[in-house]
Amino acid sequence: MPPVSPPTLTVNHADQTTIRVAGAWLVHALSEGRRLHDLQTELTNKGQRDDIHWDLSQISALDHVGAQILWRAWGKKKPQHLVLQPVHEGLFQRVAEASQVNLVSAKRPLFYSIMQLGDIVLGFFEHLYGFSILLGQLMIDLAGFIRHPLRGPWKELSANLYRMGAQALGITALVGILIGIVLSYLSAQQLLTFGGDLFIVNILGMSIIRELGPLLAAILVAGRSGSAITAQLGVMRVTEELDAMLVMGIPHGSRLILPKVLALAIAMPLLVIWTDVMALIGGMISAQALLGMSPEFFVYKLPDAVPLLNYWIGLGKGVAFGILIALIACHYGLRIKPNTESLGHGTTNSVVIAITVVIIADAIFAIIFSKVGY
Structure with a gap:
């Protein structure tokens, strides 16, 4: 050359x-x-x-x-x-x-911002339409499960209850105790100034049992179990297991969606009770250290400070939050395309949207029951 x-x-x-x-x-x-x-x-x-x-x-x-x-x-x-x-x-x-x-x-088009806004609005209605179809199919599957309970997905239900409920006890207990200690410590500082030490039971009881307990448990479950549900369905989409199930005549709704929704609807109220107890224990520890209030006195004053109806409101929130988290996670999991980039993007969106919807639902509950339980 x-x-x-x-x-x-x-x-x-x-x-x-x-x-x-x-x-x-x-x-x-x-x-x-x-x-x-x-x-x-x-x-x-x-x-x-x-x-x-x-x-x-x-x-x-x-x-x-x-x-x-x-x-x-x-x-x-x-x-x-x-x-x-x-x-x-x-x-x-x-x-x-x-x-x-x-x-x-x-170069961007002249009305690029308007086009982008229109794309967001159309995407919102597309998600709303898909979510409505998923909810309708869930109602049909639930009716079939009630009519023929022996044919129901009991194994899948028990497995999801263990993964989403029992395995979440550790993290919810840790966060609950820490939140109770922090809230009790901050409240005690202010109550000492005005001499209202006894009102710490009212503050902790109402805030934890009615608001913070269900909200904390829902946020933790959305980040932990919601992402796991979306990732599981997304991987099944990538590996074409969902298509194989349809070929074999196994419906997605009764075998994948229904067990997860029922499991979270059952596990969330129990996790709310568990989180409430752990947060109140943390509050009692902090109240005893700062105010000298014994745990026995704290437990004695709690039923008078917090009416029983607040417990039921908190449990109702837990059921609603669990159903919303499961439905949103399943919705985004089924929409994932068969590629790894869509899997990561869908899992992130699932967690963010689930937490946002939980906070919005909590605000709606607060408005509806604003004059109840006080």
Whole structure:
């Protein structure tokens, strides 16, 4: 193979400024030493002047990289005075077309923001439509389960109860105790100022049993079990197990969706009670340390400070939150496309939307029962 001549630039000042480009303008020839840096520096100084005549007839070889360097030096347009070999015309034409495509794609339409808003609104209604179909199918499957309980997915239900309920006791207990200690500590600081030490039972009882207990348990379950449900269904979509189930005549609703929704509807109230107890224990520990209030007195005052109806409101919230978390997780899990990028994106959206919906539902409960239980 004959040696490749190096790329060169020669300036001729005889009668008019002419730059002769010669040699092999190939990527491996340009990358040797500081050759590319020196050529780019000289091109930057002289490239975009209109009075310069360019002579490219002495180029022995030219590839896309060399043509791109010259094209950028010309300001992404052909100079007025250019001598070019016919064989290189097509290469520069393709470079010019590629520059125009990049230029057009960088511009946004005039009503881009309105189009983006419309896309979000259409996506919301699409999710709402899919969620409605999922909820309707759940009602049908639940009716079938009630009519023929012996054919129900008892094994799947028990397995989901263990994974979503029993295995979540540790994290809910830890968070509940810490929240109870923090809330009791902050409340005790203020009550000591006004001499209202006894009211710490009212503050802890109402805030934990009615609001914080169900909300904390729901947020933890949404992050833990909701993401697991979405990831499980998403992996089944990626590995085509969902399609295989349909081929074998196994419906998704009664074998996948119904057990998860029922499991969370049963497990969430129990986790709410568990979280309430742990948070109250943490509050008692902090109250005894800061206010000298014995745990016996705390337990004695609790039924008078918190009416029984608040317990039922908290348990009702737990059931509603569990059903919402399971439905949202299943909805996003079934919408995942058979690729890993969609799996991660869908799992993230599932957790974020589930937590957001739980907080909105808690606000709705607070408005509906604002005059109940006090």
